[in-house]
Amino acid sequence: MPVPEETVASVEADVAEIEESALMTNEPATSIGTPTPEELREQVERAHDGLVRTVTSDRVRDRAARASGFLARAVLRAGQLTAEKTPDPVLDKAGRAARAARVNRTPLLGAGAVLVVFFVLVRRGRGRR
Incomplete structure (x- = not known):
């Protein structure tokens, strides 16, 4: 399932903002202190992947719930029609x-x-x- 363009644009803007703020600091990027732009990019990417999985699984659950509700109503109606006609x-x-x-x-x-x-x-x- 494709990721909505708004989400992609939002994540890209966040990455750009984080990179810009990391470049504007005068402190050196070390493993102890401020993360490097590459580390920040990886963190944002992991967060984005988790968000996409969550949104996708929520959509799948929602569709499954709607489908099961539809199926239950259809079966109930078929049973009612059968009982009426028998x-x-x-x-x-x-x-x-x-x-x-x-x-x-x-x-x-x-x-x-x-x-x-x-x-x-x-x-x-x-x-x-």
């Missing part, structure tokens, strides 16, 4: 089947696992021919 006898049978599945969850999971294993073995056997 005849009552079908809804009753589906409700009974769901209750039975909840009560007998372990045997259903076991039967599903057996079916998956059977399907995989059949597919492997056909692939060898």
Whole structure:
């Protein structure tokens, strides 16, 4: 994602200002005292990179939140439409089947696992021919 031009201009202005103030001082640039313009440039660059990562991750989170909200509303609406259009006898049978599945969850999971294993073995056997 490109960095906004205002941010780039702001950082470049900050770097120029820092460089100018560093050049205007009469003190020598040492590792103990005032940092050199190159050190300042590196510090500003690291700060800028951190800012860009933060802004980018915030934007991604915001987009993901909006997308999940949209998806949740769409799923809710689809469920409502389905419930409105489905005849009552079908809804009753589906409700009974769901209750039975909840009560007998372990045997259903076991039967599903057996079916998956059977399907995989059949597919492997056909692939060898």
